[in-house]
Amino acid sequence: MPDTSAMPVFDGHNDVLLRLFRKGAQGVEQQFLDGDGEGHLDLPRMQAGGFAGGLFAVFVPSPDPDPAGARAGRREAMSGESYDLPLPAPLSLGEAQPVALAMAGILFRIEKASGGRVKVCRTAAEIRDCMARGVLATVLHFEGAEAIDTDFRSLEVMVQAGLRSLGPVWSRPTAYGHGVPFRFPGSPDTGDGLTDAGKALVRECNRLGVMLDLSHLNEKGFWDLAELSDAPLVASHSNAHSICPTTRNLTDDQLARIRESGGLVGINYATSFLRPDGQMSADTGLDVVLRHMDHLLEKLGEDGVGLGSDFDGATIPAEIKDAAGLPNLVAAMRQAGYGETLVRKICWENWVNVLERTWGG
Template sequence: MIFDGHIFDGHNDLLTRLWLSNADDPVHDFIYGTLPGHLDLPRCRQAEWMGGLFSIFLPPFNYVKSNHPDKLANASSLDSGADFTPQQIIDICRAQLQLAQQLQERSNGQIKICTTLAQIQTCIQNQQFAIVLHLEGAEAFAIDPELLDEFYEAGLRSIGLLWNRKTKFGDGLNVPFPHSPDTGTGLTNDGKDFIEKCAKKRMVIDVSHMNERAFWDTAKIIDQPIVATHSNAHALCAQARNLTDEQLRAIKESNGMVGVNFDVAFLRSDGKRDTHTSLDVIVEHLAYLVEHLGDNHVGFGSDFDGCLLPDDLAGVSDIDKLIERMQQRHFSDTLIEKIMAKNWFRVLDKIWQ
């Protein structure tokens, strides 16, 4: 398998940042490195960050209304009441899908939307940037399940059915720290049916935002590796979104994967949103997950452009600092290579084949 030190990430929110941007041409700014944030193409190239799972995500309504009210006006409905309209939800997801397509179309061959491991490997060979499309929170598909075929045809290959909000697919996961993952009911019948539909398409099923009952419902339904694209160890940080040892055992038994989230609130033992957080805490979560899952089941799930990072990790350009901490912790070169990319390649190939 081609590698040569490149990094592949399990989760970022670049597409949502581009959609929220007030820049005249955020796609241009990403490609040419003039857009603020954790990621842009020149910095990714410099860091040998060759791609990952790129999330299409519906931000909280109150955040959009307060900070980006023009985005509501640009949706098909001008309603700016207490929540998004169903059509706005669909339009926002389509808009982010179109931004991914524009990144590919306007990059002069530098960026490619990938749907197979072979395509990702070809991108590495050709020094291209690989985008795997992911949907974080399937509210739009709960409104119109037929959208799945449309988005799949456009390249969607990974889906997280739930986020913090309750939908007809199941409860969200939104409780104060500290808390166990047991926060509500599991998947509804509609949610279970939809998981089966996605699994038949050999899509990655992401459990990162599922409560515990929905996690176990999913584990019973799917016959493929269980993947948490951006979650950490609950034993080290008791956020409800982090994974218990029992959940980790199930992921290991399924030959699955966990991507470590760099957000300080999901790393720190006190759960605080405090950027004065050592990179050693990320390494602690990596080491804990390796101990419980094994060398082949842990990677990065940074949550870049959607999280609050430690001061020493201002963005993708600082990823070498984290690699150095892993080396200081006596992670072997082989293990570091697996965490940086090879483990993601393994699980994606297993699911997509």
């Protein structure tokens, strides 16, 4: 049974589906349910830490014969006083769609095999019900829209299947827009805005009630989307550029616009987006997380800040370590003087409320 003593957390971003997909073995769904002890997430550790639900990302990796080596190389490249990693080449629809469907299938098979312990949620009411009953509330999210054709025929199908959140880009360019490179120090103003197809995608997602995710989108794309969208603006896993000046973080002007829209920013635990020196190091104290939290609360208000861990996709502070360590972050918030009402808002209420405003129920 879930640990009901832990503060529930609804999280804006994780990459466990990518981690399971890369294992390439039969039975990964049961390994997740039983607890494989790998990465940051499996059901037993999530229950132990109060991880009650979140957006589960489908991210199609760029082809690489040695993904583990590529990740190690990225860690090494992001360890200097400055860095600027080249963006991978775009993916075609034919390359991306089968992988995205396979990864989404892992989530649906987890739900089926869970015996009622996991549910793919399509409404905010379902999320609230799951959290009340101790059922893991998952939301299907696409991190990058490469698997969506520009006529949006597949978008309709995927929404019917359960897709409720979509980022037009990861960092590489798509038919819809341009992401930011991994650059430090750097501004998010790195190139062109949304394409015509990207603007049409915004309108379609608004029509279908799909949340649009601003994380990874460059600044011109951000402003294009902000001008077009009639939904709350949300960045699922981003931090404050004024504290950590990396391309992936949000400027104060962007934060002001998100606040105007009634939107939300989920704080990313990735240390390279937390630390003022931009380093990818687990030796990063929770005081740095709280610096970003304080800044975002100042700029967004108490209703505009959530959590967006990037579990299974980033190097995170050792004091958190994995999902079972979430109570350490909650304890740090309390020790910093955050009252229980604010802690509850940041941990889960703000996320569920913004999804309800976006989805209409």
